[in-house]
Amino acid sequence: MPELAEVELSRRIWEPALGARIERVSLHERCRVFRGTDVARLRSALEGSVLKESAAHGKQMIFAIAASRRKTPHAWMGIHLGMEGSLHLLERGAEPGKHDHLALHGRGQTLIFRDIRHFGRVILHEGAEAPSWWRDLPPVLTGTLFTRSLLEEFLTRRKRAPLKAVLLMQERFPGVGNWMADEILWRARLHPRRAAGSLSNAQQQTLWREVRHVCRDSLRKIAPDWSYPDTWLFPHRWKDGGDCPRCGMGLTRETVGGRTTCWCPRCQAH
DNA sequence: GTGCTTGTTGGCCA
């Protein structure tokens, strides 16, 4: 489920344990989630330290590692949840499960990174400054730096690609995943196969507005209990024979941009 | 057994 809102909610799961000393680290050394990471250095960076603070941006999370909450960080841990990765907080003494590839054991609780399919990733950056991959992330979609002209420039550059594929490009739409892309296009009444370069000014304006709307709303509305309003496309999109919550028309599901895509053939006419 | 899955990457080709 990891798209923008779920990543932020995942980050909050570990929040109660920030500042608590990590007494012991257990991890699955050969697991693919540590590809490109030196697990011995990860372990030594974490053991005896605390997670000082955390942040989420799009699908990325970062945790600052320091000797104590008052000290400057000496390392940073990045976590990407991939397809189905998740974070958990276990009570002290609870044993990590088969798919819990990283466990940070504290005095009061254990922090877990779980990932059945191994598409997720844990990376380490050593140093006091946050890593460049974090600092160089594209503008947050709900912020003022994500401007109309930034969107326009990108749609022009990717003019022949279908809108669905373009919205999934993290370099411009950090945090947008498969369902959010469908939700945005459904709200903007744009067909997912529509070429990015073919939008009128008014349609570009609508798309820009709905990108921001869906990002803001997903953070606000999903947060209390991880549920999705029935007025959204999302709860209707997976079941066979789902109907458009706006007009009642039967929804279409086909592969667009390499992903299963759902849209309303009436509201989103080509 | 088959075919599907909320993500990313590298290789191929125009």
Place this chain on the structure above:
DNA sequence: GTGGCCAACAAGCA
């Protein structure tokens, strides 16, 4: 070099 497409990665489920 850039843009667009697609298979591969892994594991579980229907």
